[in-house]
Amino acid sequence: MLKESKGIRLEHISKIYQDPKTGKDFKAVDDANLVIEPGSFVTLLGPSGCGKTTTLRMIAGFESPDEGEIYLGDQPINELTPNKRDTAMVFQSYALFPHYNVFDNVAYGLKLRKLDKKVIHDKVMEILDLVELSGMEGRMTNQLSGGQQQRVALARALVVEPSVLLFDEPLSNLDAKLRVSMRTEIRNIQQRVGITAVYVTHDQSEAMALSDQIIIMNKGVVSQIGTPQEIYYHPADEFVADFIGEANFLRGRLVQKDGEKGVLSIDNHDVEVDDIGSFEVGSDCTVVLRPEAAVLAPEGQLPCKVVMSCFMGEYQNYHVMAGDTLVKITDFNPKHKRIYRVGEEAFVRFDTCDVHII
Template sequence: MTSHKPGSVVFENVRKCFGAFTAVPDLSLTIEPGTLVTLLGPSGCGKTTTLRMLAGLEHPTSGRILIGGKDVTMLPANARDVSMVFQSYALFPHMTALDNVAYGLESSRLGKKVAREKAEHGLELVGLAGMGGRLPAELSGGQQQRVAVARALVLEPQVLLLDEPLSNLDARLRRKVRTDIRDLQQRLGFTAVYVTHDQDEALAVSDRIIVMKDGEIAQSGAPRELYEAPASPFIADFMGEANVVACEVLSVDAGRALVKVGGLEHHLPGNSARPGAAKLAVRPGAIRLGDGDEPGLKGRVLHSAYLGDHIEYEIETDVGAFFVVDHSVERSFAPAADVTLAFKNRGIALITA
């Protein structure tokens, strides 16, 4: 659909203050054309402020923003060649789906016939061919969201902005629509900047994830990199749940570290590790439980909960409490049972920062 190349996005030392409060202290980042990059972080981390500055709904206190190599820092929203999909969809309730999609095209002085042809093509792209005559109230939440995406796409922006686009959908529909958005982005090759606080959503749709904390970039990288090699306890716990415990690096040889946690020793990748104190991030599913007399880290079950295809445990050890997700439901451990913990090969990361 796009008639011109997708644009790059560059923030150069961007600062945003609201009175005495600094929402974004000093942000520099580059988003390559044709990629889907997610700004991820807890509430108040600055991700939405960053998106609004990119959209032209807020202006930086200082610094520069470039889209497709053009300085847009002080340009109004309608002069930026971006389109935004809002959390609330912002559809006109009295207009049909087709009229909603065509609205922006007609406002840009495109002839009505051409605008409606493009709008029909836009609905077809998002899988809503033949539904153009329905009002928003006659569409499901997922269909309304796709109308909002089509309305943004038909304007052929250099950059598509998506602000918490799935938060109003139920869990099953969220999975479906996030797949639709990712497939569409890869098929059409547009640049997308996606804001969410949902880690699973970010992992599922992104080429790159930028995790923000207090208006700054805590870590940036591919989804697998952030999940498997978190740079800090904050990233480890935010990118899917993690047990972060103190450990000792006993030795490092050929890029592998030998670590000790209580009475348990374990080998894992550790390119930047040095012998001494460190922290270990252990995913709940990366722990193998055994009877109390087996070798490993000794623990005692505090709580257990059977959830069909897995059992969740909270286990007390000398180095702290562990949250464990055990898919071996054939065997269970009752509260107060003595157990041992061993680590699997994946889902364990050494944090040296």
Template sequence: MQRSKGVNIKNLSKIYVSHSGNGNFKAVDNISIDIKAGEFVTLLGPSGCGKTTTLRMVAGFEIPTEGDIYLGGDRINDLTPDKRDTSMVFQSYALFPHLNIYDNIAYGLKLKKLSKSEIEEKAKTIIDLVGLKGMETRYPNQLSGGQQQRVALARALVMEPGVLLFDEPLSNLDAKLRVYMRTEIRKIQKKVGITAIYVTHDQSEAMSLSDRIIIMNKGIVEQVGTPKEIYYTPATQFVADFIGTANFINGTIKEINDGKAVIDATGTILTVKYSGSKSVGDECKIVLRPEAMEIGDAGLFKGTVTSSTFMGAFQDYAIKIGEDEIKCENFNPKIKKVYEEGAEVYINFSTDNIHVI
């Protein structure tokens, strides 16, 4: 049904000119991104990082200051939003309250002046796909938030766009429904095979939905990669800190040989995989995830427990090592020794579980 298209963003910038004398604001700073046809890509980052501005430039709601946007190989900078082969699913749903579900979904098809039979066929197919069969005559105020979001998704899909754009579509839903709806969105996207660009600040949403994640910060792209690449091999401290929870241990590189580095980390010598650009003598940071550690009565790093909290699936520890405090999640604490605040402990981990930046 869909004829999905790739998206190529070349040296894209957006500068908002200040009229108050406070200086111009560069919301997006010379970014380049290639998205393959049929791929689900998420723009992820904190508020003000430029992700929504980037999405709105692809949609045509914002005009780039510099750079080009290509859709299926065609430059679309000069096309108005209605002339671009895209559909947007908004955060606010943007449904027509005076139209029933069927008419909301069929609205765009009627504007295209398709025949009644063609409209009915396309609308019925999409209504079945998103699980709204039997609700066609209801109005938006008679639906739950999740059902309204399905209508918004159906209305975008029925236009058979080359690219589907999502602007934080689940932020108005409660936590449980968000998890359910993100699963449904991914399932529908895969079934239809459409290219999707999704904006969120929710890292778990990005991890569960995406083929690739684009991490943005202050208008630039910090890293592009699969969820596993972003999590296990973050390119920068910002990425490591933004995705999940990360501990940072200061170190100094003593040797580099055959893809491995010898690092002095607060007096402990570690040999780890390394393919970065630092040299012998440079300072570095070791990224260590809380779940990648075990604590015990002997090990690599000695520290003092500053907090110990039972979280059900794991015991959550904060441990002071020298000047650093690190987080450790010890899973299945029922069958393990639990250390209380003030206890002296040792931290163990496999060097395969650490990453050097």
């Protein structure tokens, strides 16, 4: 149905705005270099104001970079208006026409291209079948649920057969349960048609569920690019580790090194780790320990005292103090496990391969 998808390349892209309060310039996007492979699903993820939406809008042509060049395939597109770019956007608000029915909303872009009526009809019906809206082509958009409206917006973007599909937080107006089902549908449709997709969100779970690659942005700068697994298990810095899921940060010093393995002194306790990276003996470093990677036990690496113990059904949620450091622990399937109560002493125990050093 769709022509061959294309990749996107950003070379030293910057966007400069003026702060209305101070009158000073600031870079909303600062020297971004990105390569998005054809047919991949890539998410721009970060907190509000990190530059992710500005980056998406520059790819779409709604904003112009002040520095650098954007390529769609091998074609530079900085000078092209949005309608001349081989892209389509699914907006946060859906931007549907309320006085049009579903068919006319989806057909709008094809009519602008002055295609034959039979061709338009066939393309619209094919795409409505793809997004599971067959039989609803005569309904007005105000007669549709939020999820159905989102599908109409997706169909309208897909029907013009773009090489790249852009998403600007398209699920933010849906309730939590519907968001989960719709992100699954978006991913399934993207994989079936093989289109390149660039998706903006601030929702970490959404990014993890959808993406082949995640681009983490912070204050206009690309902090890390990687698969969801790479981002989660091997974060580049504390910002990435803290933004993706929950993380404990244990401060220590490397006191022994043997190849890739090493021993850290954390609160005067020796803790073995499997991969100390490029750190040398005497270096201060930080251990990233995910809550689900640790358990409470009679013996372990770090002595601690329980300050919170909360049963959450599928897991027992603990907060413990290891010296002066608060450590969060998520112990799954606690039914047949020893439950520690507030005030009890225990040890934080974890596998040496389950920590990451930054």
